[in-house]
Amino acid sequence: MQRLSAAVDNEANRDERARRAAEMIREARGYRWVGIYDVGDEEISVVGYTGGKLPKHPRSSVSAGLSGDAVRRRATVITGSEAVVPILGAESGVVIGTLDVESDSVDAFTPADANFLEECAGTLRPLYD
Numbered sequence: 816m817q818r819l820s821a822a823v824d825n826e827a828n829r830d831e832r833a834r835r836a837a838e839m840i841r842e843a844r845g846y847r848w849v850g851i852y853d854v855g856d857e858e859i860s861v862v863g864y865t866g867g868k869l870p871k872h873p874r875s876s877v878s879a880g881l882s883g884d885a886v887r888r889r890a891t892v893i894t895g896s897e898a899v900v901p902i903l904g905a906e907s908g909v910v911i912g913t914l915d916v917e918s919d920s921v922d923a924f925t926p927a928d929a930n931f932l933e934e935c936a937g938t939l940r941p942l943y944d
Contacts, residue, residue, distance in 0.1 A: 816938050824941040833863025833942055840916070840935050841865050844928065848917040851939060854886055854901075854910050862912070862942065870915075886910045891929050895921045898929065900936040902943065911943045912936075 822835045837849040848866035852859050859882050861873045877886055885892045885899040889910055892899045896919070902912035914936045918924065924932075 816934060819935060819938050820941075823939055829942060830863055834865060835863075836935075836939060836942070837863050838865040840914070840932075844931065846916050847919045848915075850915040851942065852882065852913045852915060853943075854882075854912055859883070859886070859913065866917070882913050882915060885913055891933060893924045893929060896923055898924045898932055900929075900932045902936045902939050904943070905940055912939065914939060 819839050823832055833851045837851050841849040850864035851862050853862055857877055859875050881892050881899045885901045898916045900914040901910045904911045
């Protein structure tokens with residue numbers, strides 16, 4: 816987590832910091848794709864990603880899909896090959912972002928993966944300062 820924290824909390828451009836952080840998370844566990852998103856009042860939008868093409872939906876309604884579920888629940892949502900983890904404001908507890916991770920394997924995410932990704936989400940908070 817120290818390397819991830821250093822990648823996030825520096826003077827580089829925010830999009831570049833997000834992309835680097837996504838790459839570190841992807842490489843740490845061999846995930847296929849990792850994206851970091853902003854959450855606004857009505858929209859979720861990608862900040863940085865790694866692992867291939869631009870996401871199919873770089874912007875979506877805050878009420879749509881797995882990301883919308885994670886925002887509404889304020890909790891990690893896992894399906895067979897995708898996990899979405901909310902990034903909560905340190906003081907407010909409001910969802911300010913999401914960490915979206917995809918795997919090539921079905922049932923890829925173990926409880927250890929969920930814990931790892933939730934720890935990563937907390938480490939990503941400086942991207943939102």
